[in-house]
Amino acid sequence: MDMPHVRATVRRITIFDRDTTGSLRPVVIYNRRRSKKKQTKGLKPLEQFVRTVADANDAMASTYVRRHRSSNRKRKDGWLRDSLVNLSKAADKGRKELQDTRILSW
DSSP states (O other), rough: OOOOOOOTOOOOEEEEEEOSSSEEEEEEEOOOOOOOOOOGGGHHHHHHHHHHHHHHHHHHHHHHHHHHHHHHHHSSTHHHHHHHHHHHHHHHHHHHHHHHSOOOOO
């Protein structure tokens, strides 16, 4: 049977077929298996740490950009007037992101 192109989100396609006794049995016609992650076990905690810090930086940067645009819309040169407040609130958001996850749990 020719398989059509399936999306990456499809993991398995199963059809039900009748065997010689007449009962239904499942037949897997497509199965996408995930490949194993290639990583040294000893580096897993370091990778989690780096990822956590990167996520915190992302939260901080996105918060700052949102507040920067908002300040700029409100007033002339608003981004400059509110820069200290925006930076401190964004830094708080990044710090909270780091506190919510255990960085040094390893």
